[in-house]
Amino acid sequence: MSVENIEIDTLIVGAGQAGVAMSEHLSNHGIPHLVLERNRIAEAWRTGRWDSLVANGPAWHDRFPGLKFEDVSPDDFAHKDQVADYFETYARKIDAPIRTGVEVKSVERNVGRPGFTVETSEGMIEALHVVAATGPFQRPIIPSIAPEDGTLTQIHSAQYRNPQQMREGAVLVVGAGSSGVQIADELQRAGKQVYLSVGQHDRPPRAYRNRDFCWWLGVLGLWDAVAMQPGKEHVTIAVSGARGGHTVDFRGLAHRGVTLVGLTKSFKDGVVSFNADLADNLASGDEYYLSLLDAADAYVERNGLDLPLDPEARNIYPEPECVTQPILELDLAKAGVTSIIWATGYAADYSWLKVDTFDAKGKPLHQRGVSAEPGVYFLGLPWQSRRGSSFIWGVWHDAKYVADHIDNRRRYLTYPDAS
Numbered sequence: 211m212s213v214e215n216i217e218i219d220t221l222i223v224g225a226g227q228a229g230v231a232m233s234e235h236l237s238n239h240g241i242p243h244l245v246l247e248r249n250r251i252a253e254a255w256r257t258g259r260w261d262s263l264v265a266n267g268p269a270w271h272d273r274f275p276g277l278k279f280e281d282v283s284p285d286d287f288a289h290k291d292q293v294a295d296y297f298e299t300y301a302r303k304i305d306a307p308i309r310t311g312v313e314v315k316s317v318e319r320n321v322g323r324p325g326f327t328v329e330t331s332e333g334m335i336e337a338l339h340v341v342a343a344t345g346p347f348q349r350p351i352i353p354s355i356a357p358e359d360g361t362l363t364q365i366h367s368a369q370y371r372n373p374q375q376m377r378e379g380a381v382l383v384v385g386a387g388s389s390g391v392q393i394a395d396e397l398q399r400a401g402k403q404v405y406l407s408v409g410q411h412d413r414p415p416r417a418y419r420n421r422d423f424c425w426w427l428g429v430l431g432l433w434d435a436v437a438m439q440p441g442k443e444h445v446t447i448a449v450s451g452a453r454g455g456h457t458v459d460f461r462g463l464a465h466r467g468v469t470l471v472g473l474t475k476s477f478k479d480g481v482v483s484f485n486a487d488l489a490d491n492l493a494s495g496d497e498y499y500l501s502l503l504d505a506a507d508a509y510v511e512r513n514g515l516d517l518p519l520d521p522e523a524r525n526i527y528p529e530p531e532c533v534t535q536p537i538l539e540l541d542l543a544k545a546g547v548t549s550i551i552w553a554t555g556y557a558a559d560y561s562w563l564k565v566d567t568f569d570a571k572g573k574p575l576h577q578r579g580v581s582a583e584p585g586v587y588f589l590g591l592p593w594q595s596r597r598g599s600s601f602i603w604g605v606w607h608d609a610k611y612v613a614d615h616i617d618n619r620r621r622y623l624t625y626p627d628a629s
């Protein structure tokens with residue numbers, strides 16, 4: 211579909227949840243806009259995740275304010291396809307002007323006139339404002355320590371689909387955030403021998419005193435944290451909505467047969483070395499877990515709430531052998547490891563956005579999504595305005611702020627000449 215020679219006030223690049231939310235708020239301001247999506251609406255949810263993935267938050271929480279999930283009860287966890295369907299329905303409901311199958315190739319600031327020239331796979335566009343809503347998880351990262359070993363199958367968690375896809379043999383899953391821990395769990399349940407490399411993590415209870423942790427983070431104001439705690443910038447969060455939702459419990463996984471190891475350090479001659487930090491990493495995960503229970507108890511007390519006591523939540527499994535006698539080196543061939551899954555996160559890729567708003571490492575320079583290049587905006591960045599920013603419900607609020615900013619800017623740009 212040609213978009214040749216369109217002039218538009220605001221161009222939104224990407225029609226995931228961020229692009230859809232942005233469209234809603236621009237429409238509320240009456241701002242003419244267009245959303246270009248290179249694939250389909252919510253493609254990341256549709257095809258960019260493993261088969262069994264469900265949302266990490268319950269359906270009452272992981273949604274936009276204007277629409278409930280029709281086919282998922284509020285306390286259940288929507289399957290990824292239901293999440294994708296939800297955003298397609300939402301886009302129809304708000305009549306979002308989305309063109310799918312159109313890729314934005316480059317955005318350049320005009321010289322001597324306002325706005326930006328946008329090159330797309332279907333023609334050129336002129337836009338006064340550009341919102342980069344291309345997602346926080348664009349380019350899978352595999353760390354440079356990955357061995358060059360042709361006998362091993364190595365994939366990123368973004369390429370993992372199901373246990374059947376894996377070849378015979380044991381699997382080393384590197385990274386124990388929400389992706390790594392869920393994939394390790396699924397593989398172990400499918401009968402695989404699994405080694406799970408566990409770094410520093412936060413581990414909230416799935417639920418406590420009859421409330422999901424999403425609720426606790428909300429009432430305790432923790433979704434609103436504006437920056438990661440110093441020193442915790444690389445700490446991942448391990449949660450799961452799988453099988454109806456459960457607290458991620460690494461020792462529980464170990465008692466079921468997963469072998470836990472510390473942070474993966476290096477590979478040499480078919481041997482992988484792990485840091486001697488497994489017990490410490492589990493302990494700091496417990497510390498976070500217990501501090502959340504304490505904060506929840508204090509909240510109940512302060513507000514006189516009638517929420518049932520939950521003493522069992524404080525039971526912690528005894529240390530499994532893999533923690534008391536940690537494996538620091540593993541000969542992969544002897545251990546029968548044939549595959550490695552790198553659940554090591556993602557980076558952004560803004561190579562198409564050729565404007566002056568990136569630091570030396572290519573990270574966006576912005577304040578709550580308002581970039582250093584007037585007229586360019588970001589949406590959906592992790593911690594864009596607060597902890598909730600890259601999550602479904604959080605991006606909707608950030609989109610409102612960005613739309614308000616564009617609306618204000620338009621008032622300045624259209625100010626009539628008093629003379």
Ligand SMILES: Cc1cc2nc3c(=O)[nH]c(=O)nc-3n(C[C@H](O)[C@H](O)[C@H](O)COP(=O)(O)OP(=O)(O)OC[C@H]3O[C@@H](n4cnc5c(N)ncnc54)[C@H](O)[C@@H]3O)c2cc1C
Nearest residue numbers: 224226227228247248254265266313314344345590601602
């Ligand atoms: C495994 C996993 C599980 C997650 N689970 C949850 C969860 O349970 N709850 C929750 O709230 N969040 C969850 N998230 C985080 C987040 O909600 C999702 O990653 C979500 O997809 C981000 O939405 P987005 O719109 O910002 O980006 P995306 O969904 O990635 O959308 C960006 C869109 O931009 C398009 N695009 C990119 N470049 C271009 C271009 N140059 N031209 C045109 N189009 C382009 C892409 O095709 C894509 O459709 C999860 C993330 C991961 C990785």
